[in-house]
Amino acid sequence: MRDVTSDMIWAPLFQRLKTTTGADDRDLQALAALPFTLRHYRENQTVLRDGEEPSECCLIADGFCVRSKTIADGRGQILSIHIPGDLPNLQNLHFPTVDHDLIALSDCTLAFIAHKALNDLIGRRPGVGDMFWRDTLVDAAVSREWIVNVGQRSTYNRLAHLIVELRERLRLIGRVIDNTFAIPLTQEQFGEAMGVTSVHTNRILRELRIDGVLELQRGTVRILNEHKLQELAQFDGRYLHLSPSP
Amino acid sequence: MRDVTSDMIWAPLFQRLKTTTGADDRDLQALAALPFTLRHYRENQTVLRDGEEPSECCLIADGFCVRSKTIADGRGQILSIHIPGDLPNLQNLHFPTVDHDLIALSDCTLAFIAHKALNDLIGRRPGVGDMFWRDTLVDAAVSREWIVNVGQRSTYNRLAHLIVELRERLRLIGRVIDNTFAIPLTQEQFGEAMGVTSVHTNRILRELRIDGVLELQRGTVRILNEHKLQELAQFDGRYLHLSPSP
DNA sequence: AGGCGAACACAACAAATGTTAAGATATGCG
């Protein structure tokens, strides 16, 4: 396994925090000095299981994860998609249990940081606590937007919205090049994120392709018509709070 | 307007916090000593508007409110239903803007408490901050459960789940008597909460009535067959964290 | 009491989405 520097671990998070919360450099340096444990996960491996009570928070250093819930009849719903720089179980800093699964979509590298270390740091540097606090609030705002997406938008528009949201978040960490970027979900998983079947996802993807809006092949999205995409997605990025508030 | 004592304002919140977070009585007493402004809203009146930056948090003392978002084509989605004792914009303590509307479903009495007063109190009594922190985390967990509800459950099961969730929350504040309780939504609004039309909501309600599961008349729910309801809702209340964690 | 508007009820038909099944294409592995 190739060598990983602390820099590579923290870079996406710092890039995001600087853009969204106007982070203080000394807070970030203090964060980067924290001890962490790297763990690698393979595609489809479970990182956190519903009901667990983790003693660490994890930072996605590389790869994609999803939160997901499975109901009694076996149907699953993806609740959110997480990319490098995300802290998908920050809530466990103040709340014991996770109430969903966290699953690696692709091969992933995660850095685990002990709650104790984080809490100590927050005690010394309240700015770090504030950043994290805001981060969980953005997370909640994203969940609310997903309710709207699944509840009200047509599947055609819904997929457009999902893709634009991911693109904006990927752009923040420099993962969008020439209107092309990775969202390593299968069509079945796109369906689980939208609350429809894989067959229907396939139908909608074909329409988007035929209409010249976008193409998706094996987890790589290519935008063909930016204007049309915007029109379909009706994306209002305020909920992501992409710029620091006054 | 009849006289309202401070006790009546705080009682539902305290009842809930005692059950869910094992609140310290001195923390609650300190809360009850905070100055607040009472405001009354009529049915369908907007309490907070998308994009606003409130300087106060509100506590629902009496009545029901919903969070709701409207998309470009005019369709609306209800994001959550709030009952007496809820603090629906606690997030604004640490985050400036609201990204949805807050609307009174019925005639409502809300107590507004200045951020400054709350922050001062949290500084003096960290336990209060912890309680609030947990409260927003439960709020986020409810949002995630709604994604599952709208995305994966059949409308029939979805309505059962929605009603059981509300019942459990209403039970906490003593508003369930003899399997009967108020959820003052119109059928159209139940539809907006579930992501379906009012016509379809009506169909599903008829089925539930014919099947002897429950009855809904003008915002009053009566459970007819508890066992069947449970079976349909597949309700796992862990996400509400109804009992204090260890 | 009468009238008005909102909410409810229900039916007929249209559109969206699920189900099942089959073949095609890609990917990993021996």
Place this chain on the structure above:
DNA sequence: CGCATATCTTAACATTTGTTGTGTTCGCCT
């Protein structure tokens, strides 16, 4: 390289949900 498996693609048909329209009921106001 060739097999084995997962993913993608598509079609036909079933089911769910939306749309439109028309009465009916209820609560409120005068």
